[in-house]
Amino acid sequence: MRLNTKKYFEEAKKLGLEPYQLSYSVSTEASVEVFNGEVEQQQIGSAQDIGAKGMFEGNQGSFSTDAIDNLTPAFMASKVLESAKFGKEANADDYFKGGKKYKKAKTALKEFKPATLKELREFALDLCKEVKSRDSRLAKVSIDVTMQTSESMKANSYGMKCSDKMTYFFGYISVVAEDEKGEPRSGGKSFSSAKSLEDLKNHAYDAIDEAVHSAVDFFGTGPCKSKTYKTVLSRGSLGSLLRFFLGQLNAKSVQKHLSLFEGKKGSQIVSKLLTMKNLPHVTSPSSSSYDADGYPTQDFTFIKNGVLEDYFYSVETANVENRESNGCCIGNGNGYPTQVAIKPGRYDLDSLFAKIKNGLYITSVSGLNSGINGQTLDFSLPCEGYIIKDGKKAGALSMMVMAGNLQNLFNSIIAVGNDIDPEQAKFIPSVAIKGLAVSGK
């Protein structure tokens, strides 16, 4: 990373900005998209961004840009100053002063082996052919493969300095299947590797069946009867819902009296079967050794056996309560964990089906950007999945709506699965819940 941070701090000091903090990232990406056996698009790109925040006469200002040259340090400082003149009051102590050790996140493995664009293209073409051969009803197959490398750093005028690297391969299989009447059904499956294109290939071939089944299983399907069902939620569905639930544990929301869990530390807020952790250093593209404050991220349990142990703190919110941050800052003092993990239970997927005996297995939920109220945790979301009859997966179901409240849902968990997949950075298992209102017919 070749950024001359000294010049940036000098320009900020000239204008009386103190403290002053820089965030810089640069990423390079090579990607190929293949559609039905032909190269649809291939790109190589590089992008960099720099942002700064700083204080002037007690107020904070900020500015960010992707235009970086010799004039940027002075221009950026002048813009931060302009912003600070009308910015909110801030506390210089909310800037992390450094002096703590960083644990390295496993985002750039030593064994990472880069690939050429040609290799990515050949892999995507081969995979497309293989997917297409699996089922004659697949009318369209699209493969996206990306190799991404990035570096990021933070530094401030107090002397805090930290950096991370990320090297990863990502892929996605997207299919559209058509039944005998030509009615389409789409499906897909993502996969990734922190190691090499060879490793990505293995994960890709493992993903094919799931991608194909997510489309062809749902031909001619419809909804179930409207009622409350015992339900198994797939790990993907649970992960989608959990994201919104955990937003309520942001210490800043709690301090602004906007959280449903204000004053609930030490109280049971979800099923006793749930223990949740932040694991920010595991092998995952989301991992990071530091948060948006530049504070070291930490492994910690925030819900133990259903009891809330801690909120997600930044330096700013920690100072309000005269405590230490837990390294969860995501910007503007807000907190959210880096990598959430639920402690797996003893049930495999078949045992979860047996546990509920008769009910539903929800494999996907959609409409998350509009169907969940992040304040109330009320949700109303389209979903699809399968009927569970006598403890076994039976016919597929679609065009259903599940509705309720996430707090109630996480309280009604009666069994936790063991189907996590650390190699694919999936640390949330499937769960069984005792009642979910589903609308259909």
Add this chain to the structure above:
Amino acid sequence: MAKELALGFDGKQELEVTSLKEKKHKNLTPIEIPHAAWTTEEKLAYLEEGEKVAYGVSEKVQDVMTRLMEEDEHVEIYNSDGEIHQDDRCRTRIMVLTVASDGKQFQQDFSGPGLSKGLEFLKETDFKALCKETAETAVALLDAPEGPSGEMPVVLGNYFGGVLFHEACGHPLEGSAISKDTSPFAGKLGQKIASDVVNAFDDGTVVNGWGSESVDDEGHAPTCNQLIKDGVLVSYMLDRYTARRMKEDVKATGSCRRESYRYMPTTRMTNTYIGGGSSDPKDIIASVKNGIYCKGFTGGQVDPSTDQFIFTADVAYLIKDGKIDHLIKPVSLIGYGYEILPRITMVGNDCTRAPGVCGAASGSCYVEVGQPTLLISKMLVGGAGGNE
């Protein structure tokens, strides 16, 4: 990097650009007051007046966020036709989000009008009235019962109600899905896809429209593109590349867009709406025995390959015996666009448009959605109140 990328293509070079000539376009986004004309203090005072009004509505108003968004963008396009195009894009949007609480629960409401105008837009907008209305709605939602679920008639209000057409029909009519034959509307030009009362447009020529730009991001002038005429599909939205891939003899429709240079441009909507009809909105409500009237929406999404959509009505009322009965908590509306279009049985005479931000392959683009009040004879509603 460019060399490595070029090595990925086979065949001979077919294009050679030897000179470039600037091409002028009609300015579709003229402004009167540039963003620099007001001081930051004046802009903050404008926001604070609205905030004060919202907090004054009730002690139950817990949090108010007001926001002014100004965007000034200069775009230059150099294309393989040897053309240079330039466009100055100026947008102004004002937003208010109000959160109310009764100590047991939170409810919220949002309003965010905007146009491709300068600060004259702030003078033309009654921001204090908007803040008052959002605060009143958030407070009223605290006492609203849960909405029903199941299939029922749905009256969609005008303005942001057009998000349904945007999600369910607009995206599947974009060239990226049509040219790959991954849309349920592919190959259906000239066919009936909606009821007779439906006329729909993607109109990039609306002067000062939130989704308007004087030239699109590959150098074509925008067009007023009628997509559906009296229920018949008459056009798609296409860019140069997707038009070339089509079996039909079709041309780019001036709607190739991207968020910034970081994205490849592709077909995107501009100002997309269902045109006004002949029904009085009061008659539309009166025609429904039991159903819901959806007035405010938070957005939605669609799977373009299957046309399944979802969107959420955050301000909705129960209709009983042809009259609006009471406010209900937010509900989701789910269905397939191709099933909903033939079920539009009444179209109101009150078409208006609203601003939004649409995220897709070429990044986040500013779009207008719009429609008059519409009656959809049957639609799947997902409220938490059940269907007993």
